[in-house]
Amino acid sequence: MRLTVNGRHHDLPPSPAVTLLELLRDRLSLTGTKLVCDRGECGACTVQLDGEIVYSCLTLAEACDGSSVLTVEGLSSGGADSALSPLQRAFIAKDAAQCGFCTPGQLIAAHTLLANNPAPTDEEIRAGMSGNLCRCGTYPNILAAIRAVAEGEFEAAPAAGATRAS
Amino acid sequence: MPRKSKTAAKPGGFVSTTVEIEGRTETRIVEMPAFEPAAWGDDAELGIVGSRVPRMDAPERVTGRARYTADITRPGMLYAFILRSTIPRGTIRSIDLTRASKMPGVFDVLGPGDAPAGTRLFNREIFYAGQPVAAVCAENENAARNAAHAIAVEYDALPFAVTFEDASAKNAPRVRAKGNVMENAPLVMSRGDIDDGIKAADVIVRREYRTPVQLHTALEPHGAAAEWEGDRLTVWESTQGIFRVRGDIAKALDIALSKVRVIKDYMGGGFGAKNSAGPHTYVAAIFAKRQGRAVRCINDREAEQLDSGNRPSSTQRVTIGAKKDGTLTVIFASIDVPLGISGYEGGPGQIFHEMYACPNVRTEETFAYVNASGMAAFRGPGYVEGAFGLECAMNTLAKGLKLDPIALRKKNFTKREPRQDRPYSGNNLLACYKEGAEAFGWLTENRKPTTENSKRVGKGVAAQVWPTGGGPPAYALLRINPDGTIDVLAGTQDLGTGARTVLSQIAAESIGAKLSDVRAIIGDTESLPYTGNSWGSMTTASVGPAVRMAAEDAQHQLFEAAAAMLDSSPSSLEARDSRIIVRDTDRSMTFAEVTKKLGNVMIMGKGSRGPNPADTAIMTFGAQFAEVEVDIDTGIVRVLRFTAAHDAGRIINPTLAESQLEGGIIQGIGYALFEERILDRKRGLVMNPTMHDYKIPTMADIPVIDAFFVSGADPVANHTGARGIAEPPIIPTAPAIAAAVSDAIGVEMTEIPLTPWRVLAALKKARAGR
Structure with missing residues (x-):
């Protein structure tokens, strides 16, 4: 099967009974995306599949043949902080990650929300993000980060590769 | 200076x-x-x-x-899965590991008798549903899980008790070998004389309060990866205490401390449940030793919700009385706590002795063991439960006295820590009341309950102490x-x-x-x-x-x-x-x-770190204010606004500290409104070990939160002037919300979580009583 992940093309052996999450984490070593509930209840494994968010723990890898996937690793263009996407910089500035375990899923969900609705109201953010659970209670700061990006407070840095794979 | x-x-x-x-x-x-x-x-x-x-x-x-523990990989690493009992009490009549050991990809299997005694793993006697009975080590996690479920276990079931009432009844089944009720019950703390306090009171409130079992539900489950190099063991563990885990491992496996290295880099939450090594740690270490390869063992979500600690439930019978002017004369609480199969007496009692000036205070706590997974510390253990009883009672007392609940609290402010009669290193609780009330608009903002539709609005307050030196x-x-x-x-x-x-x-x-x-x-x-x-x-x-x-x-x-x-x-x-x-x-x-x-x-x-100042109470204080909306047709409660003012001495980083406040409040909102582990009394099984059925708050449930610190360093506590902040914010949240709901619907709420069902039942009962 062929899969494009964060702009990189992969030719992969058939992998029946493997979820997209397992493929990303175990075969491609993209461990940013997390396993938490393994049954589509918490949103920690959220990735973008052909522009739409999916729970990768519930998505069979085989069903993604020919698709394009964006994970948290694809939001920034490299290791340097200057290459972080506006949303990542907003998450840092607004302290939107405490333990950080839900953060990759939150970021992908928020990234997709803003792609579909660049100027969401707070209610739209709350509704759009309610499929991503956080136990540390960073919700107010996640909301503030998304709102700040929508309001242009974190314009893209020149080197950012935020939309590279989407 | x-x-x-x-x-x-x-x-x-x-x-x-x-x-x-x-x-x-x-x-x-x-x-x-x-x-x-x-x-x-x-x-x-x-x-x-x-x-x-x-x-x-x-x-x-x-x-x-x-990199979190589940992200750790080592060359040649294998994966372990723990099989858990499906009955609450009994013995394993037979267990057949043969089929599992022959499954594809399986390297090793452990069952009763196979683990070192110090790990206390794989007991043939079953004390709760979810107890580890066997484990499989395989080339990947799915193979390990599939093989574990192929292990055939036959049980001889025994009678069990999963509630306090069932465990403490006469002729109760033996929950465990050593007795169902903790020795020396009840645990009594007392000052003054309760009878004197009751006689001196003009107004007395007597209520029974109930709090649920709350599950930590850290997004990162408990887990470990273990690797041996000769006789030296390295363990990557998601833990709140690397040195304690090191000690646990050394003791359980009978090896020297110098042979054990524990590493924890990033961690996906703990909240009190990750203070020790656990079955996953020992299983990883044992398999790694036997196989000569690294082994990773991470709880799946069901195991995490079933058997990784919890805040125990409580029943609190509270009597509180005061003079007409609000001066407290008596606080008494008789408290029952079912701990699970193990636990400690970190009960609700202590905050009753520490929050207010009152000459006559007594708590009697009885801790019972029940056939359910053992409790663990959970953010503000004991104080969260106790604050619900104490602060709800204070709010009802204020109503009975026709006093503002903040005025009642200020009236009973204590200048010395009253349980041990010690000075405080610092105490700005009065500033918390004042600045919190101002920020919330406690006296100025009175939204009238609407009568045109089914929505009712109310407000509530509660306060907190917590030792944080x-x-x-x-x-x-x-x-x-x-x-x-x-x-x-x-x-x-x-x-x-x-x-x-x-x-x-x-x-x-x-x-x-x-x-x-x-x-x-x-x-x-x-x-x-x-x-x-x-x-x-x-x-x-x-x-x-x-x-x-x-x-x-x-x-x-x-x-x-x-x-x-x-x-x-x-x-x-x-x-x-x-x-x-x-x-x-x-x-x-x-x-x-x-x-x-x-x-x-x-x-x-x-x-x-030098010694603490002698005979000094070092505590963090706070007051929280909630405004809620209750739909009396559906019973749904929404928190509309929330204000919190806390005193924790010097704040090293206000942004991070406020995040801690918000996090505690949000967990407190969950405790107040949604979170409740359901144990079936007849079957002895947990009914909701998933994140769908055990509800933690989502972003859609969270109001605008105004959480801040009152200023003031505490140079007596230590030379940085800082005290602790992580646990205090969860302590008063539930009673503040319960007070707001009671205010909104005119019916007193004495049991959490305030689910729609519970709110509607209370409204129905109140209507029937009219």
Whole structure:
């Protein structure tokens, strides 16, 4: 099967009974995306599949043949902080990650929300993000980060590769 | 201003000091530090400490680079899965591991009798549903799980008890070998005389309150990866206490501490449940030894919700009375707590003795063992449950007295900690009431309950105390690299609290460095000096002073070296932004210029946490205010607004500290409205071990939260002036919300969570009673 992940093309052996999450984490070593509930209840494994968010723990890898996937690793263009996407910089500035375990899923969900609705109201953010659970209670700061990006407070840095794979 | 010595002990000598951990007081013998930095009082001129610098490891967390335990892989690593009992009580009649051991990809299987006795794993006697009975090690997680489920177990079931009532009844089934009720029950704490207090009261409130079992539900489950090199074991563990886990492993496997290394880098939440090694740790270590390969064992979500600790439920029969003017005369609570199969007496009682001035206070706590997974500390253990009973009763008493609930609390403010009659190191609770009430608009904003539709609005308040002094032992080292960058070394943990950032800020401030030059290295027992568990809101107040001392020690050495280079004396030097300046001159050198000249001559500062001030209560305080909307047709409660004012001494980083407040409040909203582990009394099984059926708050459930600290350093507590903050904010949230719901619908709510069903049932009962 062929899969494009964060702009990189992969030719992969058939992998029946493997979820997209397992493929990303175990075969491609993209461990940013997390396993938490393994049954589509918490949103920690959220990735973008052909522009739409999916729970990768519930998505069979085989069903993604020919698709394009964006994970948290694809939001920034490299290791340097200057290459972080506006949303990542907003998450840092607004302290939107405490333990950080839900953060990759939150970021992908928020990234997709803003792609579909660049100027969401707070209610739209709350509704759009309610499929991503956080136990540390960073919700107010996640909301503030998304709102700040929508309001242009974190314009893209020149080197950012935020939309590279989407 | 040098701090007054509270003890005659000389530096290097040993003294006795007390440390309060989650309400329990421990006495420790501790060495006096070589010197004690002068305390940072309110007038201290600080630049980096107290500033809102971003979380220093946030870039790792927002890029997916942060490596958590489940992200650890080692060459040739295998994966383990633990099979758990499906009955609450009985014995294993037979267990057949053969089929599992022959499944594809399976390397090894463990069952009863196969684990070292010290691990207490795979007992043939079953005490709760979810108890480990066997484990499989395989080439991947799915193979391990599939094989584990192929293990055939036959049980002989025995009678069980999963509720306090069933376990404490006459002729109750034997929950465990040693008796169902904790020895010496009830646990009594008392001052004054309850009968005198009742006689003296003009108004008395008697109520029974009930709180549910709350599950920690950290997103990262418990887990470990283990690897042996000869007879030396390395364990990567998601834990709040690397040194405690090291000790647990050494004891359980009967190996020397020097042969065990525990590493914890990033961690996806703990909230009190990750204070020790667990079955996953031992299973990984045993398989790794037997197979000669690294083994990773991570709880799946069901195991995490079933058997990784919980806040136990409680039933609290509370009597509270006061004079007409609001002066409390009596507080009495008789409390039942079912602990699960194991646990400790960290019960609801203590806050009843500590919150208010009242001459007659008594609590009687009975702890019963039941056939359910054991409890564990959970953010503010005991105080969260107790605050629900005490603060709900206070609010009802205020109504009975026709007093404003804040006025009632102010009336009973205590200037000394009343349980042990000690002075406070500092106490700004009155400022919390005042500033919180103002920010919330307690007296000015009165939204009338609407009558046109089904929505009713109400408001409520509750308050909190929590012992947060921290204490020794805690050690830190600070070394200056040849390029002038600085490593802070301390064997502590960052659960997501911001410890790395806070400790870096303290180090940078103390030595006079740029924050960007400082890095905190934590979470490795082999290379770092000891600190205790990150529990009891203790890390900043315990490790912070040790880091500060290490930094001052290093600065002293740096100045000695620089004085010669700058043709000056150490006492004429000061440091700022990683530059050493000769006071009142234009001569200066950067740290890097000095250390470059020193080459590999290393400046290394050493710090330790000194004793706590004697006979002093070091506590964090707070008041919280909720406005809710209740739909009386559906029973749905929404929190509309929330305000919290807390006093935790000096705040090292307000941004991170406010995140802690919001996090505690949000967990408290879950406790108040949604969260409840359901145990089927007849079957003895947990009905909702999933994140769908065990409801934690989502972003859509969270109101605008205004959470802040009242100002004021606490130089008596320790020389950084900081106390703990992690646990206090969850303590008063549920009673504040319950008061608001009661206010909205005119029906008193005495049991949480306030689910729609419970709200409608209360409304129906009230209507029937009219």
